[in-house]
Structures are given as C-alpha cells and as structure tokens.
Amino acid sequence: MTQSTIAIHLPDGSIKTFPAGSTAHDVAMSISPRLAAAVVVARIKPARTTQASPATTSPDAEASSEDSMYSASEPAAESVIDLSTPITEDVSLELLKENDPEALRVVRHSAAHVMATAILELFPETKLGHGPATDAGFFYDVYRPTPFTPDDLAKIEERMAEVVARDQKFVREFEPREQALAGYRQHHDFMKVHFIERFTRNGEDVSLYRNGSFVDFCRGPHVPSTGRVKAFKVMSIAGAYWLGDENNPQLQRIYGTAFFNRKDLDAHFVHLEEIKARDHRVLGKQLDLFSIQEVAGAGLIFWHPRGAMIRKTMEDWMRDECLRRGYSLVYTPHVMRTELWKISGHEGFYSQNMYTPMELDDADYRLKPMNCPGHILIYKNSPKSYRDLPVRYAELGNVYRYERSGTMHGLLRVRGFTQDDAHIFCTPAQIEDEVVGCIDFAQSVLTTFGFTDFKVELSTWDPKDRKNYAGSDENWDLAVSSLRSALDRKGIPYRTIPGEAAFYGPKIDIKLVDVLGRLWQLSTVQFDFNLPARFDLEYVGEDGARHQPVMVHRALFGSVERFFGVLIEHYAGAFPLWLAPVQVALVPISEKHLAYAEQVKAQLEAAGLRVELDSRNEKMQGKIRDFSLQKIPYILVMGDKESESASVNVRPRGKSQGESMPLADFIAKASELTTTKSTDL
RNA sequence: GCUGAUGUAGCUCAGUGGUAGAGCACUCCCUUGGUAAGGGAGAGGUCAUGGGUUCAAGCCCCAUCAUCAGCUCCA
Numbered sequence: 001m002t003q004s005t006i007a008i009h010l011p012d013g014s015i016k017t018f019p020a021g022s023t024a025h026d027v028a029m030s031i032s033p034r035l036a037a038a039v040v041v042a043r044i045k046p047a048r049t050t051q052a053s054p055a056t057t058s059p060d061a062e063a064s065s066e067d068s069m070y071s072a073s074e075p076a077a078e079s080v081i082d083l084s085t086p087i088t089e090d091v092s093l094e095l096l097k098e099n100d101p102e103a104l105r106v107v108r109h110s111a112a113h114v115m116a117t118a119i120l121e122l123f124p125e126t127k128l129g130h131g132p133a134t135d136a137g138f139f140y141d142v143y144r145p146t147p148f149t150p151d152d153l154a155k156i157e158e159r160m161a162e163v164v165a166r167d168q169k170f171v172r173e174f175e176p177r178e179q180a181l182a183g184y185r186q187h188h189d190f191m192k193v194h195f196i197e198r199f200t201r202n203g204e205d206v207s208l209y210r211n212g213s214f215v216d217f218c219r220g221p222h223v224p225s226t227g228r229v230k231a232f233k234v235m236s237i238a239g240a241y242w243l244g245d246e247n248n249p250q251l252q253r254i255y256g257t258a259f260f261n262r263k264d265l266d267a268h269f270v271h272l273e274e275i276k277a278r279d280h281r282v283l284g285k286q287l288d289l290f291s292i293q294e295v296a297g298a299g300l301i302f303w304h305p306r307g308a309m310i311r312k313t314m315e316d317w318m319r320d321e322c323l324r325r326g327y328s329l330v331y332t333p334h335v336m337r338t339e340l341w342k343i344s345g346h347e348g349f350y351s352q353n354m355y356t357p358m359e360l361d362d363a364d365y366r367l368k369p370m371n372c373p374g375h376i377l378i379y380k381n382s383p384k385s386y387r388d389l390p391v392r393y394a395e396l397g398n399v400y401r402y403e404r405s406g407t408m409h410g411l412l413r414v415r416g417f418t419q420d421d422a423h424i425f426c427t428p429a430q431i432e433d434e435v436v437g438c439i440d441f442a443q444s445v446l447t448t449f450g451f452t453d454f455k456v457e458l459s460t461w462d463p464k465d466r467k468n469y470a471g472s473d474e475n476w477d478l479a480v481s482s483l484r485s486a487l488d489r490k491g492i493p494y495r496t497i498p499g500e501a502a503f504y505g506p507k508i509d510i511k512l513v514d515v516l517g518r519l520w521q522l523s524t525v526q527f528d529f530n531l532p533a534r535f536d537l538e539y540v541g542e543d544g545a546r547h548q549p550v551m552v553h554r555a556l557f558g559s560v561e562r563f564f565g566v567l568i569e570h571y572a573g574a575f576p577l578w579l580a581p582v583q584v585a586l587v588p589i590s591e592k593h594l595a596y597a598e599q600v601k602a603q604l605e606a607a608g609l610r611v612e613l614d615s616r617n618e619k620m621q622g623k624i625r626d627f628s629l630q631k632i633p634y635i636l637v638m639g640d641k642e643s644e645s646a647s648v649n650v651r652p653r654g655k656s657q658g659e660s661m662p663l664a665d666f667i668a669k670a671s672e673l674t675t676t677k678s679t680d681l
Numbered sequence: 682g683c684u685g686a687u688g689u690a691g692c693u694c695a696g697u698g699g700u701a702g703a704g705c706a707c708u709c710c711c712u713u714g715g716u717a718a719g720g721g722a723g724a725g726g727u728c729a730u731g732g733g734u735u736c737a738a739g740c741c742c743c744a745u746c747a748u749c750a751g752c753u754c755c756a
Contacts, residue, residue: 139751147684147685148685149685150685150686235750236686236751237684237685237686238686238752239683239684239685239751239752239753240684240751240752241683241684241752244752245753246682246683246753246754250683250684250752251752252685253684253751253752281748281749285692286692294746294747294748298746298748353755399756401755401756403755404682404753404754405746405747406682406683406752406753407753407754407755408747408748412756413756417756419756521755521756523756557756558756559756561756563756587716589713589714589715590714590715591713592713593713618718618719619714620714620715620716621714621715621716622717622718623716623717624716625717625718626717626718627717628717629717635716637715637716640715641715649715649716656716656717657716658715658716
C-alpha cells in the first residue's frame with residue numbers, strides 16, 4: 001500500500017506531514033536550514049512501534065542481524081538512514097547531529113570509503129574487502145600482492161585530503177544483483193563477489209554507494225558528502241586473514257580514525273597517550289616491577305622485588321581467603337610423567353599447547369599446563385565418603401603452556417604463569433551451593449582489588465553437536481541449571497552463549513571492566529564431566545554404593561600474572577596503600593636530619609609498614625620528585641621542626657603540600673588504611 | 682604461526698657507508714637546600730645474534746631471536 005503523505009513523529013512529540021518520498025534532509029530543512037546543515041544522519045523506526053518498550057538489543061544482537069541490511073528492502077526495526085533516503089511510510093524520526101555516537105560511526109565508515117577512494121586512485125590494482133567502522137576508528141581490508149609501506153600510507157592520507165576537498169556527494173544506488181556481480185567478477189574483485197553472494201539473494205537489487213567515480217558495495221548509511229570527513233588519520237597497517245581463517249590468504253588491513261573536527265581527533269591522540277602511560281609494560285619498567293629477559297625466553301616473567309612484594313600481598317590475601325572459605329591448600333609438582341597426561345587426556349587434545357617431553361630414567365616427563373590432574377591424584381589417594389564432600393583443593397600453581405610466537409603480550413599473555421586454581425569435588429546435590437560460593441568469592445576478589453564493574457557469560461553446549469561433548473545429558477542439564485540458578489540467587493545479570501562451552505562441561509566466565517572500560521577475561525568457573533570419568537573418581541554414598549563426584553574447576557585471578565597486569569593498568573601504577581610495594585618514603589631535609597629519619601624508619605617498620613629512606617646527597621625537591629614518579633603513597637618530609645617534635649610532614653600521593661602530624665598519629669592512620677584496604681590516602 | 686614495523690649506554694632516544702652521541706639514571710667532588718630536577722667532573726656500548734657485500738658496515742643484503750601494531754589462538 002502506498003501513501004501520498006507520510007506522518008513524521010519527532011522526538012519532541014510533534015507530528016508533521018510530508019509528501020511521501022520526502023527525506024530526512026527535507027524534514028530538517030522544514031525546521032531550520034542551520035539544523036539541516038548540522039545533521040549527519042537520521043534514525044527512524046516505524047511509527048506504530050513508537051510506544052513499544054525501549055530497545056535493549058545488545059551490540060552482539062545487532063551484529064548478527066546484518067545479513068538483511070545490504071538489500072534494497074527497508075528493514076522493519078529501528079535503523080539509521082541517509083539524509084537523502086526517501087521515506088515512504090509513517091515513522092518516528094530522530095535527526096542525529098555530530099555529537100551523536102551513532103553519527104561518529106557513520107562518519108568513520110564514510111572515512112573508510114574516502115580511504116578506499118584514495119587507495120584505488122593511487123594503487124588501482126588493489127582489490128577491496130570490507131571497510132567497517134570500529135570502536136576507535138575504521139579499517140579497510142584490501143588485497144594487493146605488494147605490501148604498503150609507511151610512505152604509501154602517508155600518500156594515501158594526502159590523497160584522502162584531496163578527496164575530502166572535492167566534497168563529493170555520497171549517493172546510494174541500486175543495481176540488479178547479477179549486474180553488480182558481473183562487474184566485480186570482471187575486475188576479479190573476489191572479496192566483493194563473496195560479500196554480495198553472502199549478503200544478498202538472487203533477484204534482489206544490491207545497495208551501492210558512489211562518491212565521484214568510486215563505487216562500493218555497501219549498506220550505508222553515509223554522511224552527505226566527503227567534505228564532512230573533516231578530521232582523520234591513517235594509523236597503521238597489519239595483516240588480517242581473509243574471512244578470519246588462517247588458512248586463507250592474508251589481506252592488508254589499513255587502520256585509520258576519523259572525527260567530525262580536529263579538536264576531537266587531537267583529544268583522541270591524547271587519550272592514546274594516556275592509555276600508553278597506563279600500559280603495564282611501560283609502568284613495569286618505570287616502577288621496576290618485572291621484566292622479561294630475551295636471554296631466558298619469551299613469555300617468561302621475572303618478578304623484581306617491588307613486583308614480587310605486590311604479588312606476595314595478592315597471594316597472601318588469596319590463600320587466607322581460601323582457608324576462610326573452606327578450601328584446603330595443596331602443592332603439586334611442576335613436571336609429571338607423560339603417563340599421567342595420557343590418563344588425563346592432555347597428551348591427546350592439549351599436546352600442541354604443552355612443552356615437549358623430557359626424558360629421564362627411561363620415562364618421559366612433561367611440564368604441567370594445568371593443575372587438575374595433580375589435584376585429582378590427591379583426591380584419589382584416599383577413599384572418600386559423601387561425608388568428606390565437598391572437597392576443595394586450592395593451589396597457586398605454576399603452569400607452562402606453549403604459546404605461538406607473536407601471541408605474547410607483557411604479563412597478559414605469557415608462556416609461564418600462576419593460576420589461583422582450585423578444584424571442587426562434590427555430590428550433584430551440592431553443585432548449586434558450590435557455584436554460589438565460587439561466584440561470591442569471585443565478586444569478593446573484584447571488589448577487594450578495586451574493580452566495580454564486570455560482565456558474566458554463561459557458556460552452554462550446542463545441542464546439535466551432542467556427540468562432541470563428554471558427560472551425560474542429565475549431568476549437563478543439572479550443571480547448566482545449577483549455574484543459572486546460582487547466578488539468579490546472586491542476582492547477577494548474565495549473557496548465555498550456546499556452543500561456547502568446553503567439550504568437558506559448561507562454564508561461567510567473569511569479565512572484568514577496568515577503569516578505562518576495557519574488558520578482561522579473568523575468573524572462570526567450569527564443570528568437568530571428563531576427568532572424573534577418566535580417573536575413575538568416586539566416593540561412597542549414604543547408600544553404601546560408589547558414585548562419581550562432580551568436579552568444578554575455578555580460577556579467580558585467572559592467572560596471577562594477568563591479574564597483576566590488569567591491576568597495574570587499572571591503578572595506572574598508583575596502587576592503594578595495602579598493595580603498594582613501598583608504602584612510605586622518607587625525605588630528610590638535609591644530612592643532619594638523617595639520624596631522625598632512621599629512627600622514624602625503624603618505628604614505621606616496627607608497625608609493619610614498608611618504608612624507603614632516601615639518604616642520597618640530593619636536595620629534598622629532587623627526592624620528592626623521584627618518589628612522586630615512583631607513585632609511592634606517602635612521602636614524609638622531616639627537618640628541624642619535625643625532629644624536635646617527634647612528628648612528620650605527610651605528603652600524600654598526588655597532593656602538592658604536606659601536613660605535619662605526630663609520628664604516632666601517622667602510624668595509626670596508615671595502619672588503619674592498610675588493614676581496611678582503603679583506596680584513600 | 683602469519684603481515685608490517687622496530688632492536689644503538691640501566692632508561693628515553695639521535696645517528697643514511699669513513700674515529701659511537703645526547704638527556705636522565707649511576708660514581709666522586711662542591712653544595713646542606715622546607716615540598717616535582719642546585720653545580721661540576723667521571724665512568725658506562727661486541728650498535729639484538731650469526732652470516733654476507735664493501736678498501737671500509739650501527740647504516741646495505743640474508744637468516745635467526747626478541748619486541749611493537751594487528752590477524753589467528755588463549756588464562
């Protein structure tokens with residue numbers, strides 16, 4: 001049914017009538033020409049659904065629905081459209097200006113087209129893949145046998161400026177599918193051919209965008225013209241596998257970023273600098289926390305005294321907390337006979353991730369990649385009654401895994417690391433309480449170490465793939481429902497991901513959100529239906545019969561190394577007092593105050609505080625500067641005034657002036673803040 | 682593992698084929714200074730490693746190792 005007029009519902013509640021086929025630009029012009037000039041794109045939804053509950057679609061849901069959006073038919077749900085798209089039905093319409101996050105994605109996508117325009121003008125032999133906007137900018141995947149050099153990138157950026165200066169209109173065109181395919185096939189544009197075949201159906205028209213002589217298969221939307229891409233930068237180049245499969249040829253992915261104005265672009269680079277200043281690899285060096293030594297091997301961490309001090313604090317807390325929560329601490333060997341890894345199955349399915357075997361006395365030994373078999377051997381060492389369950393074994397276990405070169409990343413991806421690993425053996429009836437306990441513990445870890453935000457994912461099996469999972473249907477159902485009800489009991493929102501479970505059982509992953517909003521996978525609670533069977537684990541039930549226990553793996557820091565890395569970045573190296581490796585720095589004003597400073601040091605240390613005294617022949621200003629750069633929580637300055645009154649002048653981190661107080665008062669305060677794990681100073 | 686870039690003093694970096702440099706840090710001397718750098722002198726390098734080209738290599742070529750940005754994979 002076609003209408004001759006359409007009703008446009010505006011956000012202020014007013015409804016305006018326009019001829020059918022009017023555009024968002026027409027609507028904006030009817031309000032004010034200045035508005036029309038400022039608007040970038042428009043968001044519409046069918047008018048009748050205006051009253052519907054607010055959309056809560058997750059980003060993931062949006063991504064999965066992209067298939068239909070390359071065709072000519074207008075989607076029914078909310079969508080973002082060009083200002084020049086004719087509107088043919090009653091809609092509620094929102095005009096998006098440059099301050100809208102959606103508009104930013106659009107200009108970045110348009111910038112990708114501008115970049116593609118420049119690339120094809122300079123390097124016509126290049127074949128285009130796809131060029132989406134990302135959270136930080138955009139990229140375009142292209143195929144060209146010769147690599148682009150940094151010089152090429154500079155040329156591309158210059159040419160982009162020319163394309164922008166031409167202020168070419170982005171025009172959407174529709175073309176019969178077969179015609180578009182024929183054109184791309186003729187130019188051997190294998191990637192475009194693939195995308196059209198993948199995202200459109202036979203007989204449809206496909207959506208193309210033209211600016212000048214450049215045409216790209218694209219669903220849009222775009223800014224009105226290339227002139228709107230005012231501030232951009234070609235950033236870097238990297239390899240990317242065609243369709244994400246490492247068996248496919250590698251494409252060149254050219255990254256860039258774009259904003260509506262120079263100021264935002266500059267701010268973006270300032271932000272990148274801030275991220276770099278927080279980088280745990282940078283801070284690890286500056287604060288002398290850890291190192292990685294080429295001569296020793298990649299992905300192996302050397303914990304320097306200050307880093308080791310922080311690690312000790314983390315580990316002490318973790319062990320104490322395990323004991324408080326009914327875990328037993330255990331230790332298991334680092335190398336064990338290959339025989340054991342055959343029983344556990346690692347020799348088969350995990351071998352590629354393990355260090356190669358070493359031979360000793362006619363037996364092969366392998367470095368452990370996981371702690372579970374060791375814990376299982378302890379469990380099996382004596383018969384268990386249902387009265388013994390749940391058995392909870394915890395270990396800060398060092399594991400070694402082979403990681404491919406090129407995958408290592410500071411503390412966050414290494415070859416040797418320490419898991420705060422625990423295995424819980426329990427009866428099916430105990431599962432839910434145990435899972436609740438794990439989640440509660442995980443929350444405690446996050447809040448104790450200063451994280452407030454996290455996301456939870458429940459990974460379940462893919463029923464269509466039943467044969468690839470170990471364990472009985474009943475066990476899977478019980479485990480999944482226990483995980484669900486445990487999360488519900490704790491009132492934690494979560495996302496279910498079918499098919500993401502390991503073959504041996506479902507799991508809950510907790511991803512922590514750091515102070516910059518980045519997501520880190522750390523804590524995990526996983527069921528295992530495989531190992532209890534492989535090791536023939538059992539307990540004697542109330543009925544006198546033998547039963548197989550349920551086994552749960554759980555790691556909360558995940559890896560001590562990774563957690564530490566995230567912690568460094570979260571705090572930007574300015575650790576709260578209880579974690580700081582050096583808590584108090586002492587600055588005597590001149591050498592004649594050294595003796596008093598020594599006394600103060602002794603008293604602080606007697607109170608259990610970690611102290612450093614700078615006795616160098618330096619001016620106090622220099623010492624204060626050095627300690628400030630080390631991000632030490634408290635700097636105590638002492639001169640004549642202080643030594644005569646048994647006091648100290650306290651300069652908390654980040655403050656520029658000190659306050660004098662009796663030494664005893666400072667000790668009381670610092671001790672209190674340490675025991676309460678306060679983040680304040 | 683793959684693509685590209687990088688590897689020079691403890692750190693940050695300059696050095697385009699002809700005698701290895703700077704700032705900071707370090708050591709010593711002068712200075713004894715009240716809240717983010719006082720002054721001077723000295724010491725410190727097998728220019729990642731191994732080959733090659735050249736009269737001559739930090740610089741050019743090849744290989745290896747490591748790091749960085751990504752891809753893939755993962756705690």
